[in-house]
Every structure is written in C-alpha cells, then in structure tokens.
Amino acid sequence: MKLKSLLLTLMTIxxxxxLLSSCGCSYSEASMPLGQTVAKINEKADFTTITELRxxxxxxxxxxxxxxxSNSVDNKMLSYRFTxxxxxxxQVGTPGPWTPISLTAGSNTQVQGTAPNPxxxxxxxxxxx
Amino acid sequence: xxxxxxxxxxxxxxxxxxxCSGGVQYTDPGAVDTTGLGFGSTDLQTTVQTMVSGLLTxxxxxxxxxxxxxxxxxxxxxxxxxxxxxxxxxxxxxMTQLIQSGKFRFTDMSVVKKMxxxxxxxxxxxxxxxxxxxxxxxQVGAQxxxxxxxxxxxxxGDGKTSMYFLVSMRLMNIKTGIVEWADQKQIRKVQS
Numbered sequence: 510m511k512l513k514s515l516l517l518t519l520m521t522i523x524x525x526x527x528l529l530s531s532c533g534c535s536y537s538e539a540s541m542p543l544g545q546t547v548a549k550i551n552e553k554a555d556f557t558t559i560t561e562l563r564x565x566x567x568x569x570x571x572x573x574x575x576x577x578x579s580n581s582v583d584n585k586m587l588s589y590r591f592t593x594x595x596x597x598x599x600q601v602g603t604p605g606p607w608t609p610i611s612l613t614a615g616s617n618t619q620v621q622g623t624a625p626n627p628x629x630x631x632x633x634x635x636x637x638x
Numbered sequence: 639x640x641x642x643x644x645x646x647x648x649x650x651x652x653x654x655x656x657x658c659s660g661g662v663q664y665t666d667p668g669a670v671d672t673t674g675l676g677f678g679s680t681d682l683q684t685t686v687q688t689m690v691s692g693l694l695t696x697x698x699x700x701x702x703x704x705x706x707x708x709x710x711x712x713x714x715x716x717x718x719x720x721x722x723x724x725x726x727x728x729x730x731x732x733m734t735q736l737i738q739s740g741k742f743r744f745t746d747m748s749v750v751k752k753m754x755x756x757x758x759x760x761x762x763x764x765x766x767x768x769x770x771x772x773x774x775x776x777q778v779g780a781q782x783x784x785x786x787x788x789x790x791x792x793x794x795g796d797g798k799t800s801m802y803f804l805v806s807m808r809l810m811n812i813k814t815g816i817v818e819w820a821d822q823k824q825i826r827k828v829q830s
Contacts, residue, residue: 551796552735567694567695567700568694568695568700568703568704568741570694570695570739570741572695588670590668600737603668604668604684605668605687606668606680606683606684606687607666607668607669607670607680607686608680608684608687609670609680622691623688623690623691623694623695625735625738625739626738626739626740627740
C-alpha cells in the first residue's frame, strides 16, 4: 500500500511538472469596439484584470492605452502586446512584440501602443501574466 | 504489479513526448526572450517600438508630417557597450517601420555605390536606350538625420548580475543642425 501511494505521488509530480512546463502564463484579451474611444471592461485572468481601453488619434495615427490591474498579492512580471485592425477587421501589419513590464502587487498600470500606420482603426490587447 | 506496468507505460510515453518535442521548432519571433542578460530580440523590438511610437506622436513631428513626408537618412546607432550588439538591426527595423507608417521617406546610404554603378552603367555602357537613361544629379537630398547610441552598465554582487541598457535616438535637421526630436529606452535585467 505504501509503495502504491509513493508511486501515485511520483506520477502526480511528473504530470504536474509536465503541465507546469507547458503552461507558461495566464492569458487575457480585450478588444476595442470599432468607433469607440473608451471601453470599460472587466477582463479577468489569474493575476490581472484589464479594466479599461482608450484610443485617440495623434496626427491620423491611432494611439491606444489600456489599464491593467494586479489581482495578485505578489509583484508579477507580465507581458502585453497590441494587435491593430483596419475598419474592415483586417489585421494591420504584424502584431507588436510581447513587451515585458513589472506590475506591483495590487497596483494599476497603464500601457500604451501606437498603430503602425493610419489605416489602423481599432485594436486588441493581449496580456500574459 | 499492475501499477508497475502502468507507471512504466507512463514513463515511456513521457520520454517519447520529450523526444518528439526536441530538435528545431518555429516560435513566435515577438515572444519575450529571457535567455540571457545580453541585448536580445525583445530588447530590439521594444526599443524600436518605443522610438517609432515616440516619433509618430511627438507634437512637432506630427505637425511636420501633416504637410509632407520628410526625407530621412539613418546615420546609425553607436554601440558604446562592451557587448557585441548588431546595431544595423535597430537601423533597419526603425527605417522599415517608419516607411510603413507612411509618414517618412528615406535615402539609403548603404547602397550609394551600387546606385552610382547603375547610373554609370546606364550612361556609359552604350547598352541602354539613351531616352531611358537616368541623368546624374537629380537625386533629392535627405532633410533629417536619424542617429543614436546604445550604452550599458553591468554590475555584479550577492550572486546576482544586473545589466542596464540605455538606448537613445535623435532626429537632427541637417540644414539647421537643430535636434528636433529625441527619445530613449531604458532596459534593466537581473540574473541570479
């Protein structure tokens, strides 16, 4: 019986390690509806919540911001990226790079991005924490 | 005994999975690269993103690009660190993204000799229809120069190594010598 429980523990450890190694972070995604400049949202993931999206045009280039709130009691490293779309929903350029930032426990932060060219009219934000 | 067989099967299957996942794999080029303290792909991409975003949203530059597409040339990014950083990648990525913004045009100093060779071929070889020969001396000069530097501070202690990069870029009006725009990106990494 002892041997059985030892083996089960071993198997749990092996499977757990495999699952942990394949799941790097908890993802969340939020999209700005076309034509809107402010969107209050509540997109929750394990450690973060995307609470607001904003956009404005500078020149004729779309500039976006997103508010991200920490749900964690620990300081976390997270990464985010913006993807841009034209008025017909086609992706403009390639998605931006995943940008790492540090988020203090329980705090809010604002991240910003600028569209690659004037054809971008809306965006989505992905967060990995 | 049965449990031994099950365990053996699981271990075997896991080893097969590990074996199959080995070798070369394609991955997202925009993924965060944490493989070392050096200036990596994430540093390159986020630096260029910061610079291009800064340039496209800086009010005097917005005003400038609302009327025309200024002509720039990239003078280069100077590496003052003791690391090997391919700064041509910063130049190329900046140039590509700024052209794709539709706000700027560039002259490319890296191909001047090849361009001159082609112009000489057209005018001197006798192989090109004289009516289609492009005459020398019609190129448009750059109005602005884009340049910058990468510097670093490396510190070690308490079993940790800290690396700090400062990338600075500037846009100078060649006619007046005035620096019209400047921005910087700070990156700090710690490895224990």
